[in-house]
Amino acid sequence: MAYKPRVEPDFLKIMRLLNARGNLTEQERRYYENKQKGYDGEVMFDQLVTEQLRCEGLVLNDLLFKFNNTYFQIDTTIIFKETINLYDVKNFEGDYYYEGGKFFSINGEERKNPLLQLERCESYFRQLLHSLGYKCNVVSHLVHINPEFTLYQVPRNYPIIFPSQLNSLRKKLNNHQLKLGDYHKRLADKLISMHIIESPYEMVPAYSYEQLKKDMICDKCQSFSILVVDGKLVCHNCGHQVLIEFGILRCVEEFKLLFPKRKITTTVIYEWCGGAVSKKIIRQVLKKYFRTIGYGRWYYFE
Numbered sequence: 001m002a003y004k005p006r007v008e009p010d011f012l013k014i015m016r017l018l019n020a021r022g023n024l025t026e027q028e029r030r031y032y033e034n035k036q037k038g039y040d041g042e043v044m045f046d047q048l049v050t051e052q053l054r055c056e057g058l059v060l061n062d063l064l065f066k067f068n069n070t071y072f073q074i075d076t077t078i079i080f081k082e083t084i085n086l087y088d089v090k091n092f093e094g095d096y097y098y099e100g101g102k103f104f105s106i107n108g109e110e111r112k113n114p115l116l117q118l119e120r121c122e123s124y125f126r127q128l129l130h131s132l133g134y135k136c137n138v139v140s141h142l143v144h145i146n147p148e149f150t151l152y153q154v155p156r157n158y159p160i161i162f163p164s165q166l167n168s169l170r171k172k173l174n175n176h177q178l179k180l181g182d183y184h185k186r187l188a189d190k191l192i193s194m195h196i197i198e199s200p201y202e203m204v205p206a207y208s209y210e211q212l213k214k215d216m217i218c219d220k221c222q223s224f225s226i227l228v229v230d231g232k233l234v235c236h237n238c239g240h241q242v243l244i245e246f247g248i249l250r251c252v253e254e255f256k257l258l259f260p261k262r263k264i265t266t267t268v269i270y271e272w273c274g275g276a277v278s279k280k281i282i283r284q285v286l287k288k289y290f291r292t293i294g295y296g297r298w299y300y301f302e
Contacts, residue, residue: 004192006046006061010257011202012039017254018205020222021212028205035202041091041145042075048145048166050076055176058188064196065128071200072124079188081178086125086140087161088118090149097152115158118142128194134187209259215274216247217254226276233276244277248285263300264290 015032018024024032042061050059058079065072076087095106103113122140129136140159144151147163154160161169216226218235225236226247233247234240242250252264255272262268266283273282290301 002046002050002059002061003188004060004063004195006042008039009062009199009202011199011204012036013257014204016222017217017258018207018212020217020224023207023211024205037091038089042089044091044145045076045087045089045143049170049173050078052170053078053173055174056081056178056180057173057176058180058184060188060191062195063191064199065124065194066196067124067128067131070124071196072121073199074121074125077191078173079180079184080176081180081184082176083137083139084125084129085173086118086122086138087143088114088121088140089143089145090114091146092144093146093148095150095152098154098158114142115160118159132187132190136187207258212258213274214272216251216276219250224274228276244281245285245288248273248277248282249289252286252290264302265300 012032012035015024015028015035019029019032046061050061053059060077060079061075063074063077065074074086075089078085078087096111097104097106101113103111103115105111118140122138126138129138141161142159143161143166145163145166149163151160151162213224215224216233217224218226218238218240219242220240221235221238223235223237227234227236228244231244232241233244248269251273252269255262255269256264264286266279266286269282269286270277270279286301293300293302
């Protein structure tokens with residue numbers, strides 16, 4: 001298990017809800033989809049590599065630091081006794097090539113070179129360690145996780161890992177068997193304590209309650225084709241089923257995420273669900289899982 005697990009950021013959850021409920025412009029939607037694709041690639045790396053490690057190492061996911069007034073992010077950090085390994089995961093697809101040290105799509109358009117980002121990240125991380133009084137050997141790699149990605153003209157000395165090399169990477173990492181000491185755990189704890197939770201680069205567009213569609217969303221396909229059948233919510237689009245109780249709880253969590261300052265009441269959640277479930281059932285669920293605050297017509301749930 002990762003010492004610092006990867007947790008889907010609230011930014012992505014909010015953007016997914018805004019996308020489903022119809023509040024994003026085309027540009028905002030593309031931005032969200034790129035961010036979601038990047039996160040999906042990181043999760044894929046976890047599943048194929050770090051979650052299958054049986055070695056002596058501390059896995060720290062999604063670290064964001066500010067050092068010398070500059071922000072830098074590391075997708076995956078693994079602390080071993082001899083080295084600290086950094087991995088920047090990219091979920092690109094399609095054909096690309098390197099030429100003259102520059103990164104191009106197959107149609108000749110120059111793109112942002114991920115290797116430069118990796119070098120910058122490693123440099124700042126070394127400086128950060130030095131400022132903390134740690135002397136460690138740092139090794140970084142760029143991971144292209146998508147099997148639909150092809151890269152041409154890659155110099156042999158570039159620190160790039162391709163999908164076909166993930167199995168060998170996992171085997172290589174599992175060879176790290178030297179025991180970690182308190183020194184390494186203190187470093188891991190220090191890095192986690194310095195992690196910045198909210199990225200300054202991930203800005204949620206403005207939205208209001210009135211702009212958003214009110215209904216119950218399928219948590220699998222994000223459609224609104226929900227039917228109530230025998231105590232369950234059934235998606236007519238993909239067939240996914242969930243108990244009404246848990247569907248209501250999901251709607252509550254959605255509402256709290258989007259409108260954290262608003263009070264949770266039976267009427268509020270009833271309207272947010274688009275009237276798909278009766279107020280009586282919603283009230284029963286809220287009383288079961290939340291604490292009632294106040295009395296009479298003014299009570300709400302926390």
